[in-house]
Amino acid sequence: MGFLVGCQKNDDPRIAELQHQVSNTDSRIVELQNQIIKLDTLTSNESDSIGYIWNQYLIACTNFNQLRSQVFLLQYANVSVPITPQDKGYGLLKTPYGTLLVSTENVEPYLDGYKIHLQIGNPMSAHFNGFSLICSSFQTSNYFATVQTFTNAVTDQLTPGYWTPVDFILAPSDMDRVRNASVSVELNQINLLKKPAPSP
Secondary structure, eight states: OOOOOOOOOTTOHHHHHHHHHHHHHHHHHHHHHHHHHHHHTSOGGGHHHHHHHHHHHHHHHHHHHHHHHHHHHHHTBTTBEEOOTTOOSOEEEEETTEEEEEEEEEEEEETTEEEEEEEEEOOSSOEEEEEEEEEEEOOTTOHHHHOEEEEEEEEEEEOTTSEEEEEEEEOSOOHHHHHTOEEEEEEOOEEOOOOOOOOO
16 A cells, blocks of 8 residues: 555656665665675674774665655655644645645554544535545654555545544554654545526
8 A cells, every 4th residue: 555646746856866865875885785795704803894884884774764765755745744743733635636734633642552633624615525544654763664554444524614633543653653654645535516507
């Protein structure tokens, strides 16, 4: 399960630059791996050099994961909205039918995770009957190894001009994963008002 397909900014020069940095970092990791293999065959007198190269390898791996995460976030800008327990504002969420508003109202501990209280605003003139709320989260230490995505079916109607409260549970989870959580919405059914018949 992934994020909704949206308007990806693949021509964003920041993405090209980050992808270039990712490629360079990946080459650096391979180079360091080769040095570690060579140094590992030397005598114990070279242990300090091995330790230095190993530390450089770990730093390169960390930078690599951070760069890949930045590329991912730029490519999917506004297709998902982050959970922001410390911020009472709202984010803009793009859908094929228009833009919704998403606000994090509260986050509270719940069993082995957290219950997240959202408000979804519909500034459009259309009614939406039911939708799927897609949540993705990860741990700061390693995005690619810890990312998880799940979908909640919501039967509530998104009424035009109103905020709709939506609650869901993120579990198992710690606060680090909550801070790295984001949501997107897949709208299931759209209802438009019929144009009144002309007066006779």
